[in-house]
Amino acid sequence: MTERKPPGMPHETWVDRQIREAQERGEFDDLPSKGKPLPDLDRPRDEMWWVKQLVRRENLSLTPExxxxxxxxxxxxxxxxxxxxxxxxxxxxxxxxxxIREVNARPATGPPSDVAPLDPDEVVRRWRDHVRRQGDGSTGN
Known part of the structure; x- marks a missing residue:
């Protein structure tokens, strides 16, 4: 749509004409949602709908780091x-x-971090205990 609105023509009339001509050219014929209902049309109006869609679409997290x-x-x-x-x-x-060190080194944008680096030897010890319990059939309950 490179055409400019003619002087003296109301915007609504001009826009309607542009849409009608595009329909006649078939420019809306192969849209992915053609013939499907508009999503969330029956939901109550939400002023933050676009933020929620953006978060979902971009897979963003609002959880503090x-x-x-x-x-x-x-x-x-x-x-x-x-x-x-x-x-x-x-x-x-x-x-x-x-x-953990990277997060702790930055200023917190939410609650402060109380997570300390793990002791690798302690984690390996717990892992070995778990492997032993699995090997002898015990459930640990």
Whole structure:
């Protein structure tokens, strides 16, 4: 649409004409959502709809980094139980500790970090205990 609105023509009339001509040329015929209902049309009006869509579409996190770090530590410790070698456990702990140091070195934009680097020897000891329990059939309950 490079054409300018003619002087003296109301904007609405001009816009309607542009849309009609585009429809006649078939420019709307192969849109991905053609024939489908508008999403969320029946939902109550939300002034933050575009922010929520952006967060979802861009896979953004609104969780403060220090809280996300706590979750990352928990998930990593859960992953360690399934690891097959001490070397892999130590490598994962080293990577996590580097991440903890990076977050702790920056000023917090949310709650302050209370996460300290993990002791690799302690994590390996717990991993070995878990592997032994799995090997002898104990459940640890």
């Amino acid at each position: 220090t809280i996300a770090l706590r979750r990352e530590v928990e998930r990593t410790l859960d992953r360690i139980d399934g690891m097959r070698s001490e070397r892999a456990v130590r490598r994962l702990v080293d990577e996590l500790n580097e991440r």
